[in-house]
Amino acid sequence: MYSESAQADSVSENDPVSEKLWEIRRRLTAEYGSLISFLNYGAPFELLIGVILSAQTTDIQVNAVTPKLFARFPDAAALAAAPRSEVEEIIKSTGFYRSKAAHIQGAAVALVRKYHSEVPQSMSELTSLPGVGRKSANVVRSHVFGLPAIIVDTHFGRVMRRLGIGRAKNADALERELLTIIPDELQTPLSMLVNKHGRVVCQARSPRCSACVLMDLCDYAKRELEPPA
Numbered sequence: 428m429y430s431e432s433a434q435a436d437s438v439s440e441n442d443p444v445s446e447k448l449w450e451i452r453r454r455l456t457a458e459y460g461s462l463i464s465f466l467n468y469g470a471p472f473e474l475l476i477g478v479i480l481s482a483q484t485t486d487i488q489v490n491a492v493t494p495k496l497f498a499r500f501p502d503a504a505a506l507a508a509a510p511r512s513e514v515e516e517i518i519k520s521t522g523f524y525r526s527k528a529a530h531i532q533g534a535a536v537a538l539v540r541k542y543h544s545e546v547p548q549s550m551s552e553l554t555s556l557p558g559v560g561r562k563s564a565n566v567v568r569s570h571v572f573g574l575p576a577i578i579v580d581t582h583f584g585r586v587m588r589r590l591g592i593g594r595a596k597n598a599d600a601l602e603r604e605l606l607t608i609i610p611d612e613l614q615t616p617l618s619m620l621v622n623k624h625g626r627v628v629c630q631a632r633s634p635r636c637s638a639c640v641l642m643d644l645c646d647y648a649k650r651e652l653e654p655p656a
């Protein structure tokens with residue numbers, strides 16, 4: 428049933444949830460490809476700062492300001508020592524710019540003082556940085572360190588609940604729930620693919636179910652679109 432033999436080997440015939448997860452990955456990879464990224468970055472430091480800036484705004488807004496920010500302050504030491512007013516001016520269009528400036532400079536100071544100007548790897552170290560929650564930490568852990576991570580944002584959470592994979596509404600609770608369901612090797616790719624699907628097809632107010640490649644796998648579609656028996 429599955430095109431990737433290595434994946435098929437890890438699917439138990441008696442595990443319909445695992446089979447469904449692999450099938451979702453297969454179909455969404457066919458739709459969007461396997462290289463999905465939302466934030467533009469070079470060094471790990473840039474991704475860390477980007478995810479802090481992405482709170483309450485779009486990745487497009489973040490990508491619009493980070494080239495100037497990193498050209499002016501290219502590493503943790505430079506950003507830590509930057510005039511606050513200059514940082515605020517550069518990132519202003521991302522919204523909440525005063526608190527975000529404080530967060531990114533606070534994170535830069537912590538990197539310099541505690542981590543030899545490197546981005547740390549552990550969840551506890553990352554979430555100790557200003558402005559970094561579990562979602563942001565999981566983005567860094569998966570993209571920088573190649574670790575399995577379930578990245579729960581509003582798009583991912585909505586689509587997974589509609590698909591009937593996970594029920595929790597709170598992001599941290601949903602991550603905990605899904606950690607018991609999604610195998611390590613699927614966590615990061617599914618996070619990115621399902622997130623993308625939520626942005627372009629399974630939108631919050633009006634999911635485009637008739638155009639969705641997951642329709643036959645989706646609890647929401649079965650519930651909302653099929654006529655009662």
Ligand code: SF4
Binds near residue numbers: 586628629635640641
């Ligand atoms: S069928 Fe509809 S609700 Fe289900 S994943 Fe697709 S767009 Fe979302």
